Structure formats: C-alpha cells, structure tokens
Amino acid sequence: MLLLFTAALMFTACEHSEEKTSESHHGAMSSMSHESGNSHESMDAGQHVVEFAALDFVFAGPPEIPSGWTTFRMPNRGEEHHVMILIQLPDGISYADFYAAYNQRGATGSRPDWWGEQVIMGGPAALAPGLTGETTVRLDPGEYAMVCPVPTADGTQHSALGMMRPLTVTEEDSGAPEPEADITMTLRGLEFEMDGVITPGRHTIRVVFEHQPEGKPHDVHVARLGPNQTLEDFATSMETLDLTDVYFIGGAEDMPEGYTAYFTADFEPGRYAFWCHYHSEDGMVQEFTVEPL
Ligand SMILES: [Cu+2]
Numbered sequence: 001m002l003l004l005f006t007a008a009l010m011f012t013a014c015e016h017s018e019e020k021t022s023e024s025h026h027g028a029m030s031s032m033s034h035e036s037g038n039s040h041e042s043m044d045a046g047q048h049v050v051e052f053a054a055l056d057f058v059f060a061g062p063p064e065i066p067s068g069w070t071t072f073r074m075p076n077r078g079e080e081h082h083v084m085i086l087i088q089l090p091d092g093i094s095y096a097d098f099y100a101a102y103n104q105r106g107a108t109g110s111r112p113d114w115w116g117e118q119v120i121m122g123g124p125a126a127l128a129p130g131l132t133g134e135t136t137v138r139l140d141p142g143e144y145a146m147v148c149p150v151p152t153a154d155g156t157q158h159s160a161l162g163m164m165r166p167l168t169v170t171e172e173d174s175g176a177p178e179p180e181a182d183i184t185m186t187l188r189g190l191e192f193e194m195d196g197v198i199t200p201g202r203h204t205i206r207v208v209f210e211h212q213p214e215g216k217p218h219d220v221h222v223a224r225l226g227p228n229q230t231l232e233d234f235a236t237s238m239e240t241l242d243l244t245d246v247y248f249i250g251g252a253e254d255m256p257e258g259y260t261a262y263f264t265a266d267f268e269p270g271r272y273a274f275w276c277h278y279h280s281e282d283g284m285v286q287e288f289t290v291e292p293l
Pocket residue numbers: 081082083148149150158159163
C-alpha cells in the first residue's frame with residue numbers, strides 16, 4: 001500500500017543535522033519504565049503469543065506462524081524506537097517480489113500494478129528501547145512482510161537497514177480466542193474515543209477501527225510525557241520527527257476499516273499522549289493523565 005511509504009516519507013522528511021542530548025529527561029524516563037516493560041506475562045491466558053525481538057536493525061523471530069488471533073510480543077532490545085508493521089501481500093505475490101518492488105520504488109519511483117493491493121494488518125506501535133510491546137490481531141493465511149519504517153537520526157529508515165522480513169501465516173489456525181479488554185478505544189473521527197479509564201497498572205485496550213479515511217487511516221501510539229514536556233512540545237517533536245525527547249510505550253498500527261486490534265501496556269501514574277500518525281497534523285494528539293490510586 002502507498003500508505004506505508006507515505007509514512008516512510010513523513011518519517012524521513014526531517015534531516016537531523018545536529019546531535020542532541022537530553023540525558024536528564026530521557027534518562028529519568030528510561031529508568032522509570034524499564035522494570036514494568038520487561039514483564040513477560042502475556043495479556044491473557046489462552047492467547048497465542050509469538051515473539052519477535054526488535055534489534056538495531058532486525059526482527060528476530062520465527063519464519064512462519066499459524067493464522068487466527070495472534071499476539072505479537074516485541075521486546076525492544078535495540079537502542080532506538082521501533083514499530084512492527086504487518087503487510088499482507090496480494091495473492092500470488094511473494095516476499096521476493098515485494099522486496100524487489102520496494103527497492104525499485106526507492107530507486108526509480110516506479111511501482112508494479114499490484115502495489116496498491118497490499119493491506120496493512122496492524123502490529124505493535126512505537127516502542128522505546130527496553131520495553132516490550134504486545135499487540136494482538138487476527139490474521140488470515142498468506143504471505144506477509146514485516147517492516148519498521150522508523151528513521152534513524154540521519155533519516156534512514158530501519159527497513160532499509162535490515163528491518164524488513166518475510167512472514168508466512170499458515171492455514172493452521174492458532175485456535176486462540178479474541179482477547180478480553182478492560183478498555184475500548186474507538187477510532188472514527190479526529191478523537192481517541194475512550195470507554196473506560198486508564199488506571200495505574202497493566203491494561204489491555206481494544207482498538208476499534210470503525211472508520212478509516214481512504215488513504216489516511218487512523219492508528220494509535222501511546223507516549224509517556226516527561227515532567228516538563230507539554231503536549232505542544234511533544235507534537236513539535238513528532239512533526240519534526242526528532243525522536244530524542246519522546247518515549248513511546250506501544251499501541252496499535254493501522255488496520256482496515258472494521259477490524260479490531262488489542263494492545264497491552266503498563267501504565268504508571270503520570271501524563272501521556274495518544275498520537276495518530278496520519279492525523280496528528282489534523283490535531284489528533286490527545287493528552288491524558290493516569291491518576292495515582
Ligand atoms: Cu525500527
């Protein structure tokens with residue numbers, strides 16, 4: 001789908017010419033969340049969990065998995081933020097075809113007829129180093145590509161550095177049930193519509209993609225805000241794709257209209273932001289607070 005590469009372009013639009021450090025801010029946040037992020041409990045007994053570790057710059061995990069409800073657990077063992085976008089390839093298109101087309105598109109801008117038939121099927125959203133993301137989606141059998149288009153400081157996409165790989169989803173069904181959630185988020189307009197309150201602790205949030213505007217779908221990334229970081233500061237960082245001062249704890253990458261994803265994250269008391277990749281420029285950035293118990 002074009003979308004991914006629009007996204008990639010957005011990610012690479014900003015060149016970082018200067019080295020920035022923000023030890024106090026980032027250091028404090030990192031130490032804060034490392035412990036809970038390393039939890040290995042899955043969201044729910046009975047889930048089918050597959051683990052793909054995110055490294056700089058590769059996804060380490062199995063080459064094939066069963067179809068059906070699947071929890072993608074992504075420990076970020078790298079030093080940069082990562083995402084995992086699952087792309088279902090059109091019937092008859094292999095990963096080798098996709099890879100060749102991807103490179104050709106990068107080099108010449110041309111793309112094959114089938115390019116627009118790829119379908120983004122979600123996956124774990126932006127995740128800071130040291131944390132473990134868990135996002136559950138239901139996948140049909142087929143050939144997939146797993147991609148991280150997050151840019152390095154010099155603007156190179158992780159996918160170009162090796163963070164792109166094939167995944168075969170087999171006919172065998174995982175048999176796992178749809179997860180249970182204690183909070184539901186509905187995405188249809190420019191608001192993250194919440195049914196339920198996020199309290200301190202671990203939550204599984206159901207994300208209902210009720211309306212996906214053509215060519216510009218909703219997704220949700222959750223960022224923890226620093227003590228002195230305003231929502232405006234955060235929005236500015238994301239506009240310029242300067243990831244130095246941002247700290248994402250997960251979420252759900254976009255899926256087609258009518259689909260549902262689930263993500264699990266650990267929340268400590270504090271201020272957070274929901275951020276939608278394509279609609280942040282339209283104001284789809286929303287602050288919320290997790291109040292201490
Ligand atoms: Cu990455």
